[in-house]
Amino acid sequence: MKESGVTLLELLITLTIVMVLASVAMPLSRLSAKRTHEIELRQHLRIMRATIDTFKLEWNRDGDILLGPACVKNKLTCKDVTSIYGYPKSLDMLLGIKLTSEEATVRGTTTRRYLRSLPLDPLTGKADWLFRCYKDAPNASSWCGDDVYDVMTQSQDMALDGTKYRDW
Numbered sequence: 001m002k003e004s005g006v007t008l009l010e011l012l013i014t015l016t017i018v019m020v021l022a023s024v025a026m027p028l029s030r031l032s033a034k035r036t037h038e039i040e041l042r043q044h045l046r047i048m049r050a051t052i053d054t055f056k057l058e059w060n061r062d063g064d065i066l067l068g069p070a071c072v073k074n075k076l077t078c079k080d081v082t083s084i085y086g087y088p089k090s091l092d093m094l095l096g097i098k099l100t101s102e103e104a105t106v107r108g109t110t111t112r113r114y115l116r117s118l119p120l121d122p123l124t125g126k127a128d129w130l131f132r133c134y135k136d137a138p139n140a141s142s143w144c145g146d147d148v149y150d151v152m153t154q155s156q157d158m159a160l161d162g163t164k165y166r167d168w
Contacts, residue, residue: 031160038159040122045168048129048151051094051114052087058112060086070112073101083147085134091118091148123155123165130154130166 059082060068068086071078077100081093088094094114118127129151133144155165 034160037122038165041153041165042168044119044122045151045153047119048091048094048115052148052150055088055094055114056086059088062086070099074099076100083134085147085149087134087147087149089147091129091131091151093148094118121153121155123153123157128154
């Protein structure tokens with residue numbers, strides 16, 4: 001009488017094959033997750049930088065000379081929300097600015113929004129971005145606190161291409 005079943009040798013061979021396949025799949029899944037985070041980080045940086053540029057165009061000023069259309073119409077608000085270079089004083093300014101012009105009351109829109117919410121840094125999981133002022137050097141290690149000219153991640157990690165995320 002012959003019994004059907006799996007021999008110990010067949011079981012060991014099957015387990016070895018499964019372990020080899022798993023050891024190949026794990027690094028690929030980590031690499032794929034890291035690549036996804038990098039794409040998301042680039043997208044968030046692009047969105048925030050474009051928003052800062054739009055803000056600068058609309059609220060531009062050079063010291064006490066008001067240049068941007070929103071700045072000219074909302075003189076009182078302009079000096080409260082912008083630095084002397086026309087950049088936002090903080091990232092919160094991009095979430096909403098109370099307008100003071102007559103146009104705001106006529107149109108019924110008393111708030112100008114540039115972002116609905118601050119995007120989360122995909123590498124840290126928080127909206128804890130680092131900032132650079134207009135007058136800061138490109139490699140500044142601390143923020144002057146006057147305005148938000150640029151944003152970058154807090155992560156010290158290296159990207160897949162060998163650069164630091166903070167340098168993006």
